[in-house]
Amino acid sequence: MRVKTQHPTTTPSRVADEITTRLHQMGNPVRARGTQQYFKNEIVALGITAPVLRLFIRERMSQLRRSWDLSKAIQLCDRLLQEPELEIRMAGILALAAFKRAFTLDLLPHAESWFERRLDNWAFVDTFCGSVLSPLLAQHPQAERTLIRWSRKKSLWQRRAPLVTFVPFARRGQYLDLVYRLCLDHLSNPEDLMHKATGWLLREAGKTDRARLRQFLLKHGPAIPRTTLRYAIEHFAAIERTELMRATRG
Numbered sequence: 001m002r003v004k005t006q007h008p009t010t011t012p013s014r015v016a017d018e019i020t021t022r023l024h025q026m027g028n029p030v031r032a033r034g035t036q037q038y039f040k041n042e043i044v045a046l047g048i049t050a051p052v053l054r055l056f057i058r059e060r061m062s063q064l065r066r067s068w069d070l071s072k073a074i075q076l077c078d079r080l081l082q083e084p085e086l087e088i089r090m091a092g093i094l095a096l097a098a099f100k101r102a103f104t105l106d107l108l109p110h111a112e113s114w115f116e117r118r119l120d121n122w123a124f125v126d127t128f129c130g131s132v133l134s135p136l137l138a139q140h141p142q143a144e145r146t147l148i149r150w151s152r153k154k155s156l157w158q159r160r161a162p163l164v165t166f167v168p169f170a171r172r173g174q175y176l177d178l179v180y181r182l183c184l185d186h187l188s189n190p191e192d193l194m195h196k197a198t199g200w201l202l203r204e205a206g207k208t209d210r211a212r213l214r215q216f217l218l219k220h221g222p223a224i225p226r227t228t229l230r231y232a233i234e235h236f237a238a239i240e241r242t243e244l245m246r247a248t249r250g
Helices: 012-026 029-038 050-064 070-081 086-097 107-117 122-139 143-150 156-165 167-171 176-185 192-205 210-223 226-232 238-247
Strands: none
Touching: 012 050, 012 070, 012 086, 050 086, 070 086, 070 107, 086 122, 107 122, 107 143, 107 156, 122 143, 122 156, 122 167, 143 156, 143 176, 156 167, 156 176, 156 192, 167 176, 167 192, 176 192, 176 210, 192 210, 192 226, 210 226, 210 238, 226 238
């Protein structure tokens, strides 16, 4: 019986090299210099816009989905996340997201390792959560336990991850008890990025139950960071925003 072998150019390592080379060619040094303004920490950027990057990866992955399984997508993501450039690491996340229909809970240990080593700014974390963790949770609700555990980690990025992951669910009125519990747990968090993530999640939770959000804000007002509050009440009418800002002062 003849065994079908994979062409070497479609191995994760070869595809990673191909993507890395192509993205370097697509870079724009002028745009790359401007990218730094969006980050507090030092980054290495190529200067490729998000729509261009997404289109490139979508087209490349459409060819590979026919012959690859999830394990190869994980290998590709892991390889690209080892690169220093913002867009190349982002490409790894987007490449993995193209295989979301095949996601299993076995992906979580890899994700935890990446949060510890490579997902080290808000752009990586938010993209990974929206593109990978939210679809994973939608298919496998058991992932909730891991997300709750991460919310207690020392790492800023692991603590932010559960909040961002639950955003699309809160928007649809799902997991609201857990969402409010997580937000309450993080009100005393000192990091500005956590204040913003908590406010973002509260704002989305309020889209299907405005009364519950208002009650939460009034009950915990003085303990809520003002950044969190401003994010949370973004969709309230102006007069109500002013009232809530005043009513929640310490």
